Amino acid sequence: MTASDEPRRLHFTRFAMAAPFEIVLDVDRSEMELRVIADNAFDLLEHLEGQLSAYVPTSDVCWINETAAERPARLEPGLYELLKTCRQIHDETDGAFDVTVGPLIKVWGFFRRQGRMPDPAELDAARAQVGMEFVHFNDEDHSVRFVKPGMEINLGAVGKGYVVDRVVEALRRWGVRCALVHSAQSSIAVIGKPPVGEGWRLGVTDPRQPDKALGSLTLTDSTMSVSGNWEQFFKLEGKTYSHIIGPKTGCPAQGILSATVIGPSATVTDALATAFFVMGVEKTRQFCEKRREIGTVLLAGDSPDPMSVHTFNCTLEKGD
């Protein structure tokens, strides 16, 4: 293949949700048209960040947390459906995924990215305020209500996936047939397949050497999300505490180094990557046996034990 035959791609990057967000578009039209598409996609991204972020005081999420214990909070339909999806995944994973873990994230110090060990009393108090079953939904007016005071939603475990889905949905509507979209490489979606090759080859990071890939997965018109313990954690007395907290135990999940999930929706794969991290190998295996459309690579192990690799409904290709 000569250089002129190689497919050309344009990369557009914006910093959002505390991470780089990238849109890669194949050059199938003028660069100006692609730039207009990217600009409009980033407008959407900015809006969604303002809606979902727990760090933007005026966001819908902060507003829900402020008002929903006092009165129903009417939501934009997209956000309402997202919360309903979260409820559904919560039920399907027996509570391993729960967006009401906001109080737990705060007592463990992960909200400010300053992890710390909470004292037992504050941990108990925070745990008592967690539970998706305490969020009531009203389909009539798209409102939610907390039936316990002090509850807090945090969409950190699903927000990036949701944003990727919404951007991909917009790109498809605008006629894009070949693209890759990712938020900090933790939630990725691909549209179509690249002009060369069977699909988009995406690396699965080796959690013990995060700059290296353990293998790869090939995707077309699909999404992939990763939850790992190598980015946000703290160490105490030789033990590593990951930022992913088990909603039931109230403590950082142990035993899994990373969970990579592929499926048709980045919202779902993002949420499941967190859930599988909490559930561990056996429960994830059982889940994936029932849900054949969900592919998973779990990397398990506690240092200094050797790492074990578990794949369900997908094949991890070796090589770079």
Next chain:
Amino acid sequence: MREGEKKSRRDLFRNAATLAASLGMTGIATGQGLDDRPFKLGLIGCGNHATLNLIPAALRVPGIRFTAVCDIIPARAANARRITGGGARVYDDYRILLREADVDAVIIATPLLFHRPMVEEAFKNGRHVFCETIMGYSIEDCKAMLKAQKASGKTLQIGHHLRYHPLYQYSKDHFFFWWKRVGRTTNIHCQWNVHGTWHKLRESLNGVDYRKWGYDEPGHVFDWHLYRKYSGGVMTEMTCNQLDIVNWFLEDKLPEVAIGVGQIDNKDGRTNFDNVHLIYEYPDGIMVTCDCITTNSFSPFGEAYVIIQGTRGAVVMAHLARYVGLFFLEPGAEEELWMPAAHRVTFETPNAAWRERKGPIILKGGASGGTNFEKVGNVLNITDVVDLETAQITKTPYQIEMLGFKKAALDEVKPFCDGQVGLRNAATILLGLEAMERKQRIVVPKDIIA
């Protein structure tokens, strides 16, 4: 005594309370009871601004319900219907909506050219009106809209949303107007730089007769802001926000002189300037400069900001995706007691003058989202004025302006941003535009808005 007389703390607190009352916040902000009186809205113009900013804000206001939506593009109207809850009746002709729909008030979020006829028609049909900025295509249009409002006795509010933003309110009170921490103000600079073509994606018009609505070409339905026939471009759609902050800080006085140059950098047939530079002379010796370019988004403080420069210091108010406020004390200026303990940004710079200068004090927010408005109370240790702040923390400026609009309409009180505010902002913008287009120094007639 430092330069620039300081107002008393009591004055400031009184001002804050008055402002809160005028914004219609007293009940909700202080927890004195929920105003859930019903208020039926119609939306005219269902583009991005309406669907991304105005509708979500209005839905947060108890009692507000959208009963009608209107857009000439069917997909946009359908989308607005969906996100307003699915119960609104859909119109493609605003005149029919205004005549027939079950609405108390309408939001007008359409291209600038259409503001006047829509507002006049709304008042003719006895509706309250919330009209997006800038108020009108010309000063004459604004005056006609005010006349129609007066004749109807209904409310007219203009969407100057930055005036409802805590960052600007706080900076105005604490650094400029009341406490004058910046000293005697001589210069204000505002800017909004972006990197982009500003083209909007085109949707299917599904046979819409765009000419009937005054558009020359189908593409203009989406890119109307690029053409002078419909709008003043970056002046009337972007920098109007920063210049409105200037007008507000300067008590809505008009400039005395406007000078400007503009050019078109995107050579794609557009007729509006996309590279503008203005100088205004305001009363009391205050010079205001305003820039907007679209080829490069670089700026020291994010894409959009306003800087007040005085003899003691400078305050920077930047707002786009994040809210950032900074106070730079001039080298040698006396510090107040709270300042040494305030959270500062540190600079590493070889510039000698900057090394003498202490790092700026953070007023609000943070670039990474790691800090928030709660910090303000701690940083400044001023508790009696933070009440207004905390009351607004989780409300977007759009939400507060919708709260205010509902209260103004139902209680028949003057809105915080009424037609007079809109007229003065529009006059400022339009005079700057005229200076650029005529390539002349415009001396503003004293009676221009009479």
